[in-house]
Amino acid sequence: MVDCPLPEIFFGGARGGGKTDGVLGKWALKEKRYGAAFNAVMFRKTTVSSEDAIERSREIFGPLGGKFNEAKLRWRMPNGGRVSFAYLDSVKDAQEYQGRNLTDAWVEEAGQYDSPDAIDRLFGVLRSAQGVPVQLILTANPGGPGQHWIRERYKLNPFPRGPKLVTRLLSNGNVHKMAVIPSRITDNKVMLASDPQYIDRLHLVGSAQLVKAWLDGDWTAIEGAFFGEWSEQRHVIEPFRIPDDWLRFRSMDWGSASPFSVGWWAVVGDDHRIPGLQGTLPRGALVRYREWYGASGPNKGLKLTAEEVGAGIKSREGGEKITYGVLDPAAFAEDGGPSIASRLMTKSVVFRPADNKRVASRGAMGGWDIMRQRLKGQDGVPMIYCFSTCEASIRTIPVLQHDQSRPEDLDTNTEDHAADEWRYACMSRPWVPVTAQPKKPDSGYRSTGSKVSRSWR
Template sequence: MFGGAAGGGKSHGQLLDALRFAVQYPASRQLMLRRTLPELDRSLVPASLRLFPQAVASYKVSEHLWQFVNGSVLEFGYCDAESDVTRYQSAEYDVIRFDELTHFTESQFTYLISRVRGANGYPKQIKSTTNPGGVGHHWVKARYIDPMPPDTVCECDGGTRLFLPARLADNPFLQQADAGYEKRLRLLAPYDRRALLDGAWELDEGRYFSEFSAERHVTPPHPIPKSWRRYLTIDYGLDMLAALWIAQSPDGYSIVYRELYQSGLIISEAAAAILDCEPAGERIDCRLAPPDLWNRRQETGKSAVELFADCGLDFDKSSNERVAGWLALHELLAPRRDAQGGMRPRLTIFDTCRNLIRTLPALQHDKRNPSDTANTPHELTHAPDALRGYAATVYEPSQPAPPTLYDCEVGEFLRY
């Protein structure tokens, strides 16, 4: 991944590298992606028309691809919605290139890189460019920034990864052509200036749960007393089943100790998957599901909770108050003084619950309602929504003592 500051020539570098690969490896296939089609038409397409020699390739507008004289193909594509990845389901590429990688979700990236395959013996590569920030900032940082120093090849998952920092100084052509560009970057708001001018990856602005910290909230699995109450809370749709098992101590501390995160399950399959996760003899005191699962379905005349009940799972209705639920979750995440005098949050998460740990800190504020979370990209909302149902329904923040009034006639204090 080549990323960091704006103006480092990332997109041009990506296009020139694609040109070199296409010429060097006859009949090779490459895919270059932006998140949306308008972004593609405003950036990569016109830049490639300026850079690519017509003697070696021609651009087919209707197909959004370059056809090279040696049989190589460079295809331009996009993935706006989560489901757009399926348009590439049967495709094979030698190289997939992401432009502005942080605009993509991790699930889109993971699916698309599975399309890098083939038996022609050519190098198989994923090459990306990006600035910090965006919906994918956290997973990109965790994949390319946190595990290794920059400019260092890292062996992982049977392959190699490399992060190349991008700096404005890398592109003298831009500085010569537009001497005021750096000055305009310095006029940006502090958050945007750190991302686009400095290429900084330690960014917190826009995070809804800025208090979330892996060091504070994530813990290795440990025994949970059998006397603690246990809850199951779910967010269900055909696109994703997110199920969280939570244990609550008598003094109000909660631990998310198990998760199930799986897409494409009909209700009978979802119920079976949930029951398979629960060891024999485990007591679940309360199962929570959102109110929309009580709506009757046209095809069966039954609600989703009735269908779950037919499969052996009975649910209580969780609260669907979004803002109140998020505020309750803020309370659970906030450090509190415990009985021993130390400070710790009232909610922790086992480190085996990878999807909740991944998606909770990635939630952003809704730009129109800062008290709520953004509901896009939707893939990030499932596990947090399940946790919100638990927080809104089970957790009750401490209430201040009601005011008192002294009644002179009866000679005692009365409470409102």
């Protein structure tokens, strides 16, 4: 990592992989090379969270001759460079650094950020008039609200065995290159030698998903997921030709500044075998065969008009027979003008109000319960599937978390648009497992022609 010249590095994976030492050591070497032109800041959600990193910096920078200013949380390094510790909780915090010149920024525990917005603003302050190659480093372990965007941004599924290069196309047509450096606990030989029971303690932290995430760096393991029943192996299938006689419908969650989500569904007519799936798709199961997720970035909408969205829906259907559509009831409100639903209708895209009940009340099942039942299915066979091309659903639904103040509901501050739309689809076709009916007890009487006799057993 020391000689990596790329403008962005992701360094992370399992806990205990030596990430803090790795970055502090890299900065010590870079400061030696560039002297007073080197200016680096480590960011965390709060400065209190930086205490361990500050203490470790004392052990590394102190013997090198660095001087630490307690009030400013800043090192003046032996060759004149600077290393500081600060907090970054929001885009507003990042804007406070506009006008400053940083050569290096490090965001520790990046998984605590539910979106990369505040982190990406730091690219605006990374510059050097002295020719120092600037760099942003993110370190993180699996888990937390940012797991989904980190996994997608750095292509961490599957978690790489060694360093790799990933790219991102910029709006000006140029390519932004990023280095991914996987970190595993087995890489930290010093810590394992001094604390050989650390791995054993990781097995005590909680659920099997969390253990797998922290020990192996598994970015598909979700601790505390709202839909713990979700499994890419069970619910995600490769596309196949939908039979013409299967009923098709669509569901939609409206959004403009925030993303909208449209899903197209087919109802399995009879048990249906497809390649690559053990067993068959059961009759009555829902198959999501297409989606349109209107987003320009994580939790950011396209700001299209209802008419533009309606035209997009119509063009994607290409004349196929859609039996019905369900849409968030809020889209039918007429606040001084035509509703979103009526504006969609101008493009011959017709919806009816969806059942928007989220959680159970007064004995009635809520939408999340109905969706969860389909995910669970019966006897290990799900009653809902989606094509592998439905990337937004696969990205967002597995990482949704419980609302801390209302555990039976999910956290609505997360990217829940696809999940809401799945809920509307499931509520339009409720399904409950079939329970085996107990056999009626034998009364002991049998009909024998015109007479009824009793047989004793």
